[in-house]
Amino acid sequence: MIVGARQGTMTRLRRLVSVSMAREFSTFLIPGPDIARAHGLDIAAAGIQLSASPRHASALLVIGAVPPAMLKAAVVVYAQMMRPRAIFVLGAEDISPLPSADIATGLSQQDLIEGMHQLRTLFAEGAFRPDMSDFDAPVLQTRIEYTCPMHPEVVQSEPGSCPKCGMTLMPRQAQATTGHNHTNHKEVDATANEQTVSSHDHKHHHSMAHDAPTKYTCPMHPEVVQSEPGSCPKCGMTLVPREALATQTHELADMDHGSMDHGAMAFMSMIDVTQDLPRSIDGLPMEWIEVPFGPFFPGLPGGLLLMLTLDGDTVAASDAHTLIENNDFPSGEPMDIASFAEHLTGMDPLVPVSYRLLACRALENAAQVDVFADIARARIGAQERERIASHLGWLALFGRQTGFDWLMRRAASLQLKVQNADFQQVVALRPEITVLMKRLHWTPLLKSRTVGIGRLVSDAKLRGPVARASGICEDARSKDKIYEMLGFTSAVGQGGDAFSRLHVRLEEIFHSLALIEAAGAIALPVPATIGNESGKGEAVVESPRGMARLELTLENGRVSAAQLDTPSTHHLTLIDQLTEQQELADALLAVGSLDLSPWEIQQ
Amino acid sequence: MTSVLILLLLALGAYLVAVLEAWIASGHLSLATPMLAGIALLGRESIVPRKPDRIFFEVGPVLLLISALLAAVVVPLTPNLIITDLATGALFINAALVYVLVALLMAGWGPDGAYAMVGGWRFLGQLIAYAMLIVMPITAVAMRAESLLTTQIVVSQAGLWNIVYQPVGFALFFVAAMALAFLPPFDLPTATGELAGGVEAEYSGVRLAVLRLGRLVLIITLAAATVVFYLGGWQGPWLPPWAWSALKILAVTATMLLAGRAMPRIREADLLAWCWKLGIPLALLNIFLVGVLVLVFP
Numbered sequence: 001m002i003v004g005a006r007q008g009t010m011t012r013l014r015r016l017v018s019v020s021m022a023r024e025f026s027t028f029l030i031p032g033p034d035i036a037r038a039h040g041l042d043i044a045a046a047g048i049q050l051s052a053s054p055r056h057a058s059a060l061l062v063i064g065a066v067p068p069a070m071l072k073a074a075v076v077v078y079a080q081m082m083r084p085r086a087i088f089v090l091g092a093e094d095i096s097p098l099p100s101a102d103i104a105t106g107l108s109q110q111d112l113i114e115g116m117h118q119l120r121t122l123f124a125e126g127a128f129r130p131d132m133s134d135f136d137a138p139v140l141q142t143r144i145e146y147t148c149p150m151h152p153e154v155v156q157s158e159p160g161s162c163p164k165c166g167m168t169l170m171p172r173q174a175q176a177t178t179g180h181n182h183t184n185h186k187e188v189d190a191t192a193n194e195q196t197v198s199s200h201d202h203k204h205h206h207s208m209a210h211d212a213p214t215k216y217t218c219p220m221h222p223e224v225v226q227s228e229p230g231s232c233p234k235c236g237m238t239l240v241p242r243e244a245l246a247t248q249t250h251e252l253a254d255m256d257h258g259s260m261d262h263g264a265m266a267f268m269s270m271i272d273v274t275q276d277l278p279r280s281i282d283g284l285p286m287e288w289i290e291v292p293f294g295p296f297f298p299g300l301p302g303g304l305l306l307m308l309t310l311d312g313d314t315v316a317a318s319d320a321h322t323l324i325e326n327n328d329f330p331s332g333e334p335m336d337i338a339s340f341a342e343h344l345t346g347m348d349p350l351v352p353v354s355y356r357l358l359a360c361r362a363l364e365n366a367a368q369v370d371v372f373a374d375i376a377r378a379r380i381g382a383q384e385r386e387r388i389a390s391h392l393g394w395l396a397l398f399g400r401q402t403g404f405d406w407l408m409r410r411a412a413s414l415q416l417k418v419q420n421a422d423f424q425q426v427v428a429l430r431p432e433i434t435v436l437m438k439r440l441h442w443t444p445l446l447k448s449r450t451v452g453i454g455r456l457v458s459d460a461k462l463r464g465p466v467a468r469a470s471g472i473c474e475d476a477r478s479k480d481k482i483y484e485m486l487g488f489t490s491a492v493g494q495g496g497d498a499f500s501r502l503h504v505r506l507e508e509i510f511h512s513l514a515l516i517e518a519a520g521a522i523a524l525p526v527p528a529t530i531g532n533e534s535g536k537g538e539a540v541v542e543s544p545r546g547m548a549r550l551e552l553t554l555e556n557g558r559v560s561a562a563q564l565d566t567p568s569t570h571h572l573t574l575i576d577q578l579t580e581q582q583e584l585a586d587a588l589l590a591v592g593s594l595d596l597s598p599w600e601i602q603q
Numbered sequence: 604m605t606s607v608l609i610l611l612l613l614a615l616g617a618y619l620v621a622v623l624e625a626w627i628a629s630g631h632l633s634l635a636t637p638m639l640a641g642i643a644l645l646g647r648e649s650i651v652p653r654k655p656d657r658i659f660f661e662v663g664p665v666l667l668l669i670s671a672l673l674a675a676v677v678v679p680l681t682p683n684l685i686i687t688d689l690a691t692g693a694l695f696i697n698a699a700l701v702y703v704l705v706a707l708l709m710a711g712w713g714p715d716g717a718y719a720m721v722g723g724w725r726f727l728g729q730l731i732a733y734a735m736l737i738v739m740p741i742t743a744v745a746m747r748a749e750s751l752l753t754t755q756i757v758v759s760q761a762g763l764w765n766i767v768y769q770p771v772g773f774a775l776f777f778v779a780a781m782a783l784a785f786l787p788p789f790d791l792p793t794a795t796g797e798l799a800g801g802v803e804a805e806y807s808g809v810r811l812a813v814l815r816l817g818r819l820v821l822i823i824t825l826a827a828a829t830v831v832f833y834l835g836g837w838q839g840p841w842l843p844p845w846a847w848s849a850l851k852i853l854a855v856t857a858t859m860l861l862a863g864r865a866m867p868r869i870r871e872a873d874l875l876a877w878c879w880k881l882g883i884p885l886a887l888l889n890i891f892l893v894g895v896l897v898l899v900f901p
Binding site: 006014016017018020021023024049052053055056058082083084127289291297298299310312313399400401402403404405406407443444445446448449583584585586588 | 636645646647648717788791804807866867869871872873
């Protein structure tokens with residue numbers, strides 16, 4: 001029996017249906033395929049079909065330790081799945097508020113295959129159950145409120161008629177959650193997304209020049225006017241400068257409601273309906289809808305929540321944050337060296353080696369310990385291997401986002417091969433990687449899809465491949481003596497668009513291969529033995545996403561304070577400028593081309 | 604009798620398309636996959652979203668299926684195996700397939716979800732791109748056959764198939780047909796990585812089964828139309844006519860399904876720009892060339 005069975009007794013026909021369902025199974029991954037691969041799970045080899053929408057999935061796969069905010073969002077995903085539905089947890093202890101798991105196993109490929117087998121058996125036997133109760137969780141609670149179709153500012157919890165025009169109030173659902181995935185609203189539902197709406201600033205409204213002191217008004221409620229920026233007391237939207245809305249607000253505000261009050265709304269003209277809506281840059285009045293992309297969106301890294309305000313299919317405003325709470329230094333208590341290194345290693349499952357190396361280097365710097373050249377070389381081997389794996393993982397995500405199926409599969413399977421390969425195995429993979437690159441070179445539509453998308457000019461925020469694609473030759477490795485000895489050159493591109501970022505990453509894969517061959521060994525960094533040293537230390541590491549910096553303080557051989565600076569934290573702030581006024585697909589591609597890791601973003 | 608036979612053949616064809624598609628996607632050939640998937644869908648809940656436009660939501664998938672079936676009515680598989688040999692057959696295919704747009708718009712609008720809505724409207728843009736490139740190559744085909752009868756079009760290719768006689772027209776029609784069937788790289792309305800399924804995203808259970816069936820029938824119908832217009836229909840040596848039709852249709856379907864896997868999805872702006880700035884002039888050139896050929900070698 002599965003927990004999320006569909007109601008009904010098991011008749012012979014239903015048994016047949018259950019067997020079919022058990023055979024044809026599609027799953028929804030939490031946090032996403034990127035994390036599955038980071039844990040060494042080969043989803044395709046286990047015969048698992050990925051589902052893009054929770055509506056089409058039969059099972060929810062929860063992979064690894066998942067932060068609480070993400071579990072909360074997973075509840076919404078689970079609620080959107082059609083019954084019968086099952087939950088399969090790999091390597092996580094507590095998954096509340098999700099209902100209890102049907103299968104819970106460890107985190108290995110073997111467990112995955114065996115677990116899927118068990119799950120299929122369970123499905124075949126217990127997809128239907130006569131006594132089913134609805135799944136409910138506090139996250140899903142919705143409250144009904146009543147509002148007037150003509151006067152959106154009228155909102156009350158009881159049915160009745162509008163005090164302004166006497167129309168019968170319409171019920172609507174006010175949702176109190178924030179981390180939702182596929183809940184869509186046709187209108188900008190201020191109550192539902194209050195938190196995110198208020199953080200927008202509609203930049204394009206600022207474009208008009210003005211000398212007089214600016215007054216701020218709400219795009220939805222022209223009667224709200226104040227001299228300072230802020231949010232609307234009625235709907236919580238960010239107030240915009242009044243000049244931007246001058247044509248509507250100044251002359252029409254009074255007339256609008258005045259005429260409506262006198263029962264003139266028997267004929268609903270387009271002008272009446274749209275005049276209070278926020279204006280697009282092209283002047284075409286359209287409904288703006290706020291659409292969440294994430295936190296488990298197929299084309300974006302798992303855990304990243306991208307809120308886009310769509311004006312048609314053009315992005316009018318955006319807001320991005322991660323659902324992963326990140327703490328570079330978890331407790332105020334001093335930590336011993338080994339557990340500090342472990343903590344940093346586990347922080348970002350997408351690039352564990354880079355952060356481990358960063359911790360080791362900063363510790364060694366604080367204690368002023370030198371490592372032998374051969375150890376340093378082997379560490380570089382490990383780090384460059386991770387860079388290849390990470391870039392391949394990005395290619396797989398890029399393939400999934402753009403519907404380039406072949407690339408998605410090929411890059412994903414190569415990433416799994418590279419990730420934990422030893423020196424000989426990595427070197428032996430060179431021909432396969434070369435074939436992939438050659439094929440990409442001749443792929444039709446790839447250039448037209450990426451050229452000019454997400455263009456970035458040089459900016460202090462840019463790090464790593466994103467910076468190098470914009471022509472900034474910034475690479476923490478170029479200052480490293482051992483890298484110099486190994487013959488390191490940094491890959492610099494031009495153009496600063498998604499195409500250039502793709503090419504810089506491809507080139508870096510080859511550079512990293514050459515570096516590994518020159519280093520001659522691969523070994524994970526291990527913190528050096530440090531006695532009861534005290535002091536301050538800092539280190540930088542060029543992680544696959546760019547330079548990460550760590551400063552820490554040692555007190556009697558224990559870490560008492562640490563401060564981390566990561567590339568994705570800076571890149572997250574670029575999303576606004578990258579997506580504004582872009583077509584939806586271009587905006588998503590631009591965000592994807594940044595290769596953000598939600599796990600290292602510090603908010 | 605013929606109608607029943609053709610409908611059965613269409614169902615078989617749609618099933619084979621599903622087998623092919625699953626084979627290409629997973630790398631394993633399994634004849635049972637589509638059947639199991641279909642039964643599984645029927646066994647799952649099919650819910651109506653929170654604030655649907657109920658009529659549009661229910662009608663969309665059915666209309667897609669009907670539209671594809673209507674177009675199949677005038678496609679001949681052998682000289683006699685055709686439901687109705689309309690005098691305006693070639694035009695009728697085009698007319699019937701216009702409802703694909705209506706169906707997708709309805710399915711996009713109906714559930715009141717942002718992903719589906721964007722997907723539906725995207726297909727409207729797509730129609731503006733491909734529509735002329737369906738009609739104009741058909742015009743050139745009809746010019747050579749001097750008839751709109753689909754059977755006559757096949758007969759006209761007895762000496763030389765249209766794919767050789769008017770290769771430009773074939774290329775344009777093939778691409779436009781893929782765009783009409785929203786196959787990758789033209790899967791803008793159902794994009795997985797951009798819209799999490801788009802038009803399909805809010806459908807589930809039996810409604811999703813109908814929507815997917817409609818899409819499969821649409822693919823097989825368009826492949827059959829391509830065979831009739833450009834690949835000499837049932838004609839071919841040694842094998843019986845029905846076998847030639849079947850082989851050619853399956854080959855065209857496989858090409859359509861494989862092409863999209865090797866490239867990223869097209870940008871909607873590029874699709875429109877190329878179809879109008881490049882496609883339409885080429886289609887006019889094709890009509891002109893065919894006109895000259897028809898006059899010079901009658």
